[in-house]
Amino acid sequence: MNDVSQSLSDYEQAARQQETRRNWLLCTPALVVLVLAASGPLLVMLFYSFLKSGNYGGVIYEFSLDGWFNVILVRDIFDDVLRFADAHLSVFWRSIKLSAMTTITCVIIGFPTAYFIATRPRRSRNFWLFLITIPFWTNLLIRTFAILELIRNNGVINNLLMDLWLIDEPIQIMYTDTAIMIGMTYVYLPLMILPLYASMEKLDFQLVEAAYDLYATRIRVLRRVIIPLIKPGIVAGSILVFIPSLGAFVTPRVLGGGKNLMLGNLIQLQFDQGQNWPLGAALSITLLAIVMVTLLVYVRYSQRSGGQDG
Amino acid sequence: MANLHAAPVNKGKLFSIYKLPGFTFIAVACFLMLYAPILILVGYSFNSGSSLALWEGLSLRWYFAAWENETVQGATLLSLVIALQAALYSTVLATMAALGTTRTRPFRGQTAIYTMINQPLMVPEIVTAVALLIVFATIKQATGYQGLGFLVIAHTAFCIPFAYLPIRARLEDMDTSLETAAADLYATPWRSFRRVTLPLLWPGILAGAMLAFVISLDDVVITEFVKSAGQDTLPTYMLGQLRRVITPEMNAIASALLAVSVLLVSLIFLINRKKT
Amino acid sequence: MADPVAISVNQVSKKFGHGKDAFFALEQVSVDIRENEFFTLLGPSGCGKTTLLRLIAGFEHPTTGHIQLRGEEISHLPPFKRPVNTVFQNYALFPHLTVAENIGFGLEMQDKPAAEIDSTVAEMLQLVQMESLRDRRTDQISGGQQQRVALARALAPHPRVLLLDEPLSALDYKLRKGMQIELKRMQLETGITFIFVTHDQEEALTMSDRIAVMNKGRILQIGSPTDIYDRPSHRFVADFIGDTNFLDGELIEANSEGAVVRLSSGKTVKTGPTDAAANTPVSITVRPEQAVLIEDLDAADLQGTVTNVMYSGTDSHFHIELTSKEEFVAKVQNAGPARRDWQTGQTVGIKFHSHVLQVVSD
Numbered sequence: 001m002n003d004v005s006q007s008l009s010d011y012e013q014a015a016r017q018q019e020t021r022r023n024w025l026l027c028t029p030a031l032v033v034l035v036l037a038a039s040g041p042l043l044v045m046l047f048y049s050f051l052k053s054g055n056y057g058g059v060i061y062e063f064s065l066d067g068w069f070n071v072i073l074v075r076d077i078f079d080d081v082l083r084f085a086d087a088h089l090s091v092f093w094r095s096i097k098l099s100a101m102t103t104i105t106c107v108i109i110g111f112p113t114a115y116f117i118a119t120r121p122r123r124s125r126n127f128w129l130f131l132i133t134i135p136f137w138t139n140l141l142i143r144t145f146a147i148l149e150l151i152r153n154n155g156v157i158n159n160l161l162m163d164l165w166l167i168d169e170p171i172q173i174m175y176t177d178t179a180i181m182i183g184m185t186y187v188y189l190p191l192m193i194l195p196l197y198a199s200m201e202k203l204d205f206q207l208v209e210a211a212y213d214l215y216a217t218r219i220r221v222l223r224r225v226i227i228p229l230i231k232p233g234i235v236a237g238s239i240l241v242f243i244p245s246l247g248a249f250v251t252p253r254v255l256g257g258g259k260n261l262m263l264g265n266l267i268q269l270q271f272d273q274g275q276n277w278p279l280g281a282a283l284s285i286t287l288l289a290i291v292m293v294t295l296l297v298y299v300r301y302s303q304r305s306g307g308q309d310g
Numbered sequence: 311m312a313n314l315h316a317a318p319v320n321k322g323k324l325f326s327i328y329k330l331p332g333f334t335f336i337a338v339a340c341f342l343m344l345y346a347p348i349l350i351l352v353g354y355s356f357n358s359g360s361s362l363a364l365w366e367g368l369s370l371r372w373y374f375a376a377w378e379n380e381t382v383q384g385a386t387l388l389s390l391v392i393a394l395q396a397a398l399y400s401t402v403l404a405t406m407a408a409l410g411t412t413r414t415r416p417f418r419g420q421t422a423i424y425t426m427i428n429q430p431l432m433v434p435e436i437v438t439a440v441a442l443l444i445v446f447a448t449i450k451q452a453t454g455y456q457g458l459g460f461l462v463i464a465h466t467a468f469c470i471p472f473a474y475l476p477i478r479a480r481l482e483d484m485d486t487s488l489e490t491a492a493a494d495l496y497a498t499p500w501r502s503f504r505r506v507t508l509p510l511l512w513p514g515i516l517a518g519a520m521l522a523f524v525i526s527l528d529d530v531v532i533t534e535f536v537k538s539a540g541q542d543t544l545p546t547y548m549l550g551q552l553r554r555v556i557t558p559e560m561n562a563i564a565s566a567l568l569a570v571s572v573l574l575v576s577l578i579f580l581i582n583r584k585k586t
Numbered sequence: 587m588a589d590p591v592a593i594s595v596n597q598v599s600k601k602f603g604h605g606k607d608a609f610f611a612l613e614q615v616s617v618d619i620r621e622n623e624f625f626t627l628l629g630p631s632g633c634g635k636t637t638l639l640r641l642i643a644g645f646e647h648p649t650t651g652h653i654q655l656r657g658e659e660i661s662h663l664p665p666f667k668r669p670v671n672t673v674f675q676n677y678a679l680f681p682h683l684t685v686a687e688n689i690g691f692g693l694e695m696q697d698k699p700a701a702e703i704d705s706t707v708a709e710m711l712q713l714v715q716m717e718s719l720r721d722r723r724t725d726q727i728s729g730g731q732q733q734r735v736a737l738a739r740a741l742a743p744h745p746r747v748l749l750l751d752e753p754l755s756a757l758d759y760k761l762r763k764g765m766q767i768e769l770k771r772m773q774l775e776t777g778i779t780f781i782f783v784t785h786d787q788e789e790a791l792t793m794s795d796r797i798a799v800m801n802k803g804r805i806l807q808i809g810s811p812t813d814i815y816d817r818p819s820h821r822f823v824a825d826f827i828g829d830t831n832f833l834d835g836e837l838i839e840a841n842s843e844g845a846v847v848r849l850s851s852g853k854t855v856k857t858g859p860t861d862a863a864a865n866t867p868v869s870i871t872v873r874p875e876q877a878v879l880i881e882d883l884d885a886a887d888l889q890g891t892v893t894n895v896m897y898s899g900t901d902s903h904f905h906i907e908l909t910s911k912e913e914f915v916a917k918v919q920n921a922g923p924a925r926r927d928w929q930t931g932q933t934v935g936i937k938f939h940s941h942v943l944q945v946v947s948d
Contacts (some may be wrong), residue, residue, distance in 0.1 A: 020417040026410030027423050030470055034426050037467035041441035042433070048444050055410050058447070109340050112330070116337030119328040128341075135344050136520075137575040139528040142564045145552060146347035149354070149561075156350055174544035180520065204567060209327050210644050210678040212665040214692035215743065218330055221325045224691075226330075228682045247434025249531050254552050264436040264531075265406060271535070281444065291434055323645045325664035 042288075049281035057275045066277025071286055088266065088287035095263040098177060098252075099245035102184040106192035106241045107234060109185070114196035114233075115226075118203065129197065144254045147183045148174070151255075177259035183251040188244060192237040199233025232305060239298045243291050261285050354569065355561035374563040380546065380565060389527055389543040392458065396465035397473075397523035401464070404473035404522075405515055409507075412481040430468040440470065440537035448538055456538040463538050465526045473518035473527045476582070482516025517578045524574050527567070589621040592747055592779040593642060598651030598661075600637055600803075611637040613649075613803045619747075619781060624773050625708045626782045628790040629800035630826070635783045638800075639749050642781065643672045655746060657836060666695070671740035672749040676756060677732045679724040685735050686711070686720040692743035710738040714771065730761045737772070747779045754789065766793055791815065794812070799823045815873075817858050821946045824871040831877070831914050833870045833888075837862050837945065850910035853887045855938055860945035868945045874917035876942040878924060879904065879934050886935025890914060892928050904928055906936070 049067045051059040069075075074085040117128040135143060150156050151173040158170035167249065173179050209227045227234075249264030256262065261269070263283065270280030355373070359366030376382050404427075411423060430438065446460045460463040488510070492502035537546060544567060549562055600612040612634045619625045627635040640646045642653060644665035645688055653661040660668055671692065679688050689710050693703045711717045714734035717729055724735060733753060740748055750769075754762045771778045784790055790797050791811040798808045799822070806820040807813075818824035821832065835847040838854060845857045847870055860866050883889050890892065890908035900921070906914045918924050928934055 009520070016415065019414060023410040023417055024419065026406045030407040030474075031402060031423065031426055033463060033467050034429065034470060037463045038429050038433075038438060038440060039426060041445040044445050045437075045441040058451075080551075091529055099940045109336060109343075112333035112336035113340040115330065115333050126583075131341060134572055134575060135348070135449075135580070137524060138348075138568055138571045139545065139564075141530045141548055142351070142568055143348065145548070145560070145564055146351040148552065148556075149351055150347050161312070165381075186343070186347065189340070193340075204678065205327060206674055206676065206678040207680060209643075209665070210672070210674060210680070210739075211691070211695075212327060212645070213643055213670075214739070215666045215695040216691075217666055217695075220695060222330055223329070223678060224695075227434055244434070247436050249436045249439075250549065254549070264434070267436055271440065277444065280440055284440045287434055288437050293431070295432065324662070325644065327645055327665075 038105055043054050045281045046285060049278050051278050053276045053278050055275075057271070057277065059277050064278065067276070067280075067282040070276070070279045071282050091261050091263060091266045094177065094260070095246055098107070098181050098184065098262065099242050101181050101250075102188060102245045103192075103238045103242045105185045106189050107238065109187060110192035110196050110237060111230075111234070114193050114200050117193075117197050118200035125201075129194075132190050132193050133196075136194070140187050141250055141254075144183050144251050147179075147186050148254055151179060151182065174255065175260060177256070177260055179255040180248075180252045180260060180262065183255045184245050184248055187251060188241045191240040191244070195236040195240060196230065196233045199230045199236075203229055232302065235298065235301060239294065243294060246290060247287055343511070348568065351561055352565045354558055355565040357558050357561075360557055372558040373566070375557075375559045376562045376566070379559070381542070382544070382559075385542045385544045385547040388458075388541065389545070392461050392533075392543060393523050394471050395528040396526040399462070399466040400469035400514060400522045401473045401477075401519040404470050404518055405477055407470070407510070408474055408477040408481050412478055413484070413486050423559050427474055428471050431471050435468075435531040439532045442532060443535040450538065458541070460536050460538070461533060461541065461543075464532050465529065468532060469522035469526050473522040476517040476521065476578075477511065477514040480511055480517075484510055492504055504531050511576045513581050520574045520578050524571050528571065589641055590868065591618045591735050592621045592623070592656060593619040594654040594657075595619075595638070595642070596652040596654070598638070598641060598653060600641060600646065601649040604769075610803050610837045612641070612648075615803070616807050617798055617805055617808060619779060622777050623780065624770065624780045624793060624795045626784060626790045626794040626797045626799050627800060628784060628787060628826075630785055633800040634803040635785075635800050636751055637727070637803075639672075639751055639783050642747070643670055643749050644668050656679055656919075661746065669743075669746045670749060671743060671745040671747075672751065673736050673740045673753045675752045677736040677753075678737070679732055679735055681723070681725055681737065684721050684723060685716065685727065688735055689738045689742050690726060691739060696743060706742050710742045712737045713741070713775075729756060730765070733757060733765060737769075739773070741776060741778070744776075745778065747781060750780060750782045752783055752785070754784075755786075762789075767798050791827070799826065801826070805920075817944055818871060818946055819944075821869055821871070821948050824944070824946055829874055829915070829917075831874060832946075833872065833912060833914075833943075834910070835868055835870045837864055837866055837868045839864050840945075844941060847943070847945065850908065850912065851888050855887055855943055857943040857945050858941055862945055862947065869948065870943050871946050872938060872943050874903065874915045875901075875915040875919075876938065877914070878898060878937045878939070879916055879918060879926065879928060880937050881935065883933070883935045886937050888914070888936040889933060890936070892930050892932045895928065895930060904934070905933060 014306070048059055050063055050065065052062040052066065054060050069082075070085065070088075070090060072085055073082050074088075075182055077083055092193040113132075117132070120128055148155070152158070153170040153172065153174065158167070161167045162170065166275075207225055207229065208221055211221045216224060248262055249268065252260065252262040252265055253268075256265070264287075267280050267283045267287070270276045270283065273294055315345060321329075354365075357365055358369035358371055398578065399513050407423070407427060411420060415495060442460075442464050445465075450456055450460070484507075488506050489502050492506045493499075497505065528545060530549055534546050535544050537543075542550070544563065548563060595615055595617045598612055599610060601608055601610050603609060615634070615638060616678045624822075627638060629635050637646065641648055641661070644660070644663060644667075648661050651661070652659060655668070655670070680691065683691065685812075686707050690703045690707045693706055698706075708717075708718075709775065711720055714737060714891075716734055716738065719731060724732060727735070733756075736753070753769075754765050757765060767787060769780070769782075776879065782793065784789075794811055796808060796810055797813060797814050798805045801822050807818065807823050811819070814823060815827055818827065818830075818854060824830045824832075833849060835849050837847040838848055840846070840860050840862065842859055845860050845862075846854055847857050847868060848854045849870075857870060860868070878887055879947065888908055890906040892904055893907050894902040894905035896905070897920075901917050901919055902925075904916045906916060908914050918926075921939065
C-alpha cells in the first residue's frame with residue numbers, strides 16, 4: 001500500500017482522499033441510525049448485563065456478576081447453595097435440539113425440492129422458485145398462525161381425522177416440542193431451499209452422467225457425486241435455518257405455549273414477569289455469542305472450501 | 311430377427327439421469343405443504359360461521375367485522391404510518407449508503423460499513439429487540455417521551471439492509487461511463503446524478519422501498535418490545551389475540567396482510583425480471 | 587474374415603420434444619460396429635452423432651429401434667449396467683476427487699476389492715503417463731492432463747466399448763496432434779472398440795478404421811477413410827470431406843463395376859458404380875487434385891477459361907469457368923510433373939483418369 005501511495009502524484013492522492021471522504025459522508029446518515037437503533041443498544045445491553053437487577057424491572061447502577069451467574073446457576077433461597085439452573089439448561093437444550101431437528105428436517109425436505117426445481121426446464125424454473133420466494137417474504141406470524149389452525153385440537157387435521165373415524169379424540173400437538181418443530185420447519189424451509197437451489201443450479205449434470213457411466217447406481221450417484229458437490233449449499237442452508245431457529249421467539253410462543261420455552265422466550269420472560277434485566281441481557285449476549293461462533297465457523301469453512309476450488 | 315422391429319422397451323421404466331427415487335414425490339409434497347396451510351387460512355376467512363373448524367358457507371362477514379373493529383382500525387393505521395415512514399427513511403439512507411459503497415476504489419473502513427449495514431440481518435431479532443427495550447425504556451423514563459419516534463427509528467434501522475441490497479445490486483450493474491459521458495457534456499455532479507444516475511437507479515430504489523415496507527409491515531418481535539402502551543401494530547395485535555379465543559376475524563386480517571405482502575413481492579419480482 | 591460385431595444399432599430413431607416442438611435427432615439409423623475397431627461418427631454439429639453416442643452409453647433411450655452389444659439387447663438398460671464407458675467432451679472429472687480417485691471410481695462402483703482397484707489405477711496412470719500426479723485434485727492439472735485422466739478413468743473398468751465424445755476439441759492444435767497418435771496407440775494396445783465422435787474430417791481420416799458420415803439425423807455413408815474420400819456416395823459427404831467439384835451430367839448406363847456418364851461438354855466418361863437409373867440427370871463429383879489440365883482441347887473431357895490463379899506454396903489452384911458456365915477448381919502440385927503456369931484468361935482442357943469421377947446422390 002505504501003509503495004503505491006508514494007508513487008501516486010499529489011493530485012491523485014488528493015482525489016482519493018476526497019473520494020473516501022465523499023463515501024463516508026454518504027454513509028454517515030445510515031450509520032448514525034444504525035448506531036442509535038442497532039449496534040449502540042447492543043453495547044448498552046452488554047453494560048447492563050453487569051449491573052444489579054432492580055426490584056420492579058430496570059437496574060440498579062451497581063456492578064454485579066449475578067446476571068451472568070444466573071445464566072446457568074441458581075442460588076437456593078433456603079440454603080444459599082449454588083446449583084445448576086435446571087430450568088435454564090433445559091431451555092438451552094431444547095433450543096439447540098429443536099433447532100438441529102428443524103435444520104435436519106429442512107434438509108430432508110429441501111434437498112429433493114431444490115433438486116426438483118434445478119432439473120425443471122430453464123423457462124419454468126423461475127416459476128417454481130417464485131413459489132418458494134413468496135412464503136419467504138410473507139409474514140412469519142401469519143405463517144405460524146396458519147400452522148396453528150392446522151394442528152389445533154379442533155383444527156383442520158384433527159377434525160379431518162375424526163370425521164374419517166380414524167381417531168376418537170384429537171391428537172394433542174399444540175403446546176409440544178413437536179408443534180414448535182413443525183412450525184419452525186414450515187417458516188424456515190424457504191431459507192434452506194434457496195441456497196440449496198443456488199448450489200444445484202451450478203451442478204454440472206455431465207458429472208452425474210459420468211458417474212452413471214462408471215457403474216454408480218442412483219443411490220451411489222447421490223452419495224458420492226451429488227451430495228459432495230452440493231455440500232456448500234447444504235451448509236449455507238443449514239446455517240440460514242439453524243441461526244433464526246435458535247433465536248426464534250414468535251413460533252415457540254404461539255405454538256409452544258407457556259411451558260415449552262425456547263431461548264427467545266426465556267429472554268423475554270426476564271423483561272416481563274421475571275423482571276431481571278441483567279439476566280435477560282446476559283442471556284441475549286449468550287445467544288448472540290452462539291450465533292456469532294456458528295457464523296465464524298461457517299465463514300472459516302466456506303473460505304477453506306472456496307480456497308480449494310480456486 | 312423379425313421381432314427386432316416391434317416397438318421397443320417399456321416406456322415407464324426408462325432411465326433418466328435427472329431422476330432420483332422419491333425426489334419428485336417429496337418436492338410435490340413440499341409445495342403442497344408450503345401452500346396448503348396458507349390457503350386453508352385464507353379459505354376460512356370467507357367462512358360465514360364463527361368456527362374455524364366448520365365450514366358454513368361463503369361470506370365476507372369477517373372482513374366487515376375486522377373493518378369495523380376500532381382496535382383493528384387503529385392498529386392498521388399505526389402499521390401503515392410506521393411502515394411508510396420506515397420505508398421512506400431507510401430507502402433514502404440506504405440509497406446514499408449504496409452510492410457511497412459501490413463503484414469506488416476500496417477505501418478505509420469499507421468492511422466496517424458493510425458489517426454495520428448488515429448487522430440487523432445477522433443479529434437475532436430477539437437480541438436487538440431486548441437491547442432496544444433496555445435503551446428506549448431508560449430514555450422513556452428519563453425524558454417522559456413515549457411517542458412513535460422510537461418505533462420509527464427502530465424500524466428504519468432494521469429496514470436499511472433490506473433496502474440497501476437491491477439498490478446496491480442495481481448500482482453495481484450500472485456503468486460509470488454514463489456519468490463520465492454526462493460530465494463530458496457539461497453536467498455538474500449534482501445534475502448528472504439527477505438526470506442520469508437517479509433515473510437508471512430508480513427500479514432498484516423502488517424494489518428496495520417496497521421490500522423495506524413489507525419488512526416493516528410484517529415485523530412482530532422488535533415492535534412488541536419497543537412499543538409503548540396503546541401502540542399496537544397489526545402484527546402485535548394479532549400476536550396478543552392468538553392467545554385468546556380465535557375467530558375467523560383473525561383469518562380475515564391475516565389474509566389482508568398476506569395479500570399486501572404477496573402483491574408487493576410479486577411486483578418486486580417483476581421489476582427485477584424486467585432488468586434482466 | 588472381419589471381427590465379430592460389437593455394437594449393432596438397428597433402425598434407431600430418437601425424437602426430442604413434443605407436439606410442434608418435436609424433432610428427430612436420429613432417423614432410422616442402422617450401423618454395425620466391429621470388435622477392435624476404431625469407428626468414427628463424423629458430421630457437422632447437430633447431425634445426431636452425439637445423440638447416437640448417448641443412446642449407446644444409455645443416457646438417452648431410443649424412441650424406436652434396437653441397440654445390441656454382442657448380440658444382447660441393451661437399449662433398455664441404464665448406463666450403469668452397460669459395459670460401455672465414455673470420455674466426455676469436457677472430461678467431466680469429479681472436482682471433489684483426486685486423479686487416482688477419479689480413475690478408480692468405476693472399479694469402486696463395481697465393488698472391486700481395494701487391491702485390484704489400486705493395481706488397476708497404477709496401471710492406468712502408467713498407461714497415460716500420469717504417475718506423478720496421482721494425488722492432485724483435477725482442477726490443479728492442465729487441460730491435456732485432464733484429458734488423459736478422463737481417458738484412464740474410462741478405460742480402467744476395461745469396458746467392451748469406449749465412447750469418445752469429441753475428446754480432443756478442447757485442446758490446442760499441437761496437443762491435439764499428439765493425443766491423436768496416443769489415442770490410436772491405446773486403442774491398439776488395449777484392443778477395445780473405440781467409437782469416436784468428431785466434426786473434424788481430418789481427425790476422422792487419420793485415426794479411423796471406418797467412418798460413418800452423418801447429416802440431419804441420418805447416416806449417409808459408412809466406409810474406410812479412402813472409401814469416404816475417394817468414393818463419396820452423397821453430395822454432402824463429398825462436400826463435407828475435403829474440397830471438391832460438382833458437375834452436372836446424364837447417366838448413360840451403370841452396372842456393379844462402374845457407370846458411364848455424359849458430361850455437359852457432350853463427352854462421355856467412366857465413373858464409379860451408382861444406383862441411379864440410366865438416362866437420368868446426375869451430379870458428379872471430382873476432387874480438385876484429380877483433374878489434369880492439358881493444352882490439347884480435343885483430348886480433354888471438359889474445357890474452360892482460367893479466371894483466377896491462387897498459389898499456395900506446395901500447390902496452385904486454378905479456378906476455371908467451364909463452357910457450360912459451371913465453376914471448376916483444379917489443384918496442381920507445384921513440384922509435380924504436371925506443373926504448367928497457366929495464366930488468367932487462358933483456355934484449358936480438363937482430363938479425368940478412369941474412375942476418379944463419382945456419381946453422388948443429393
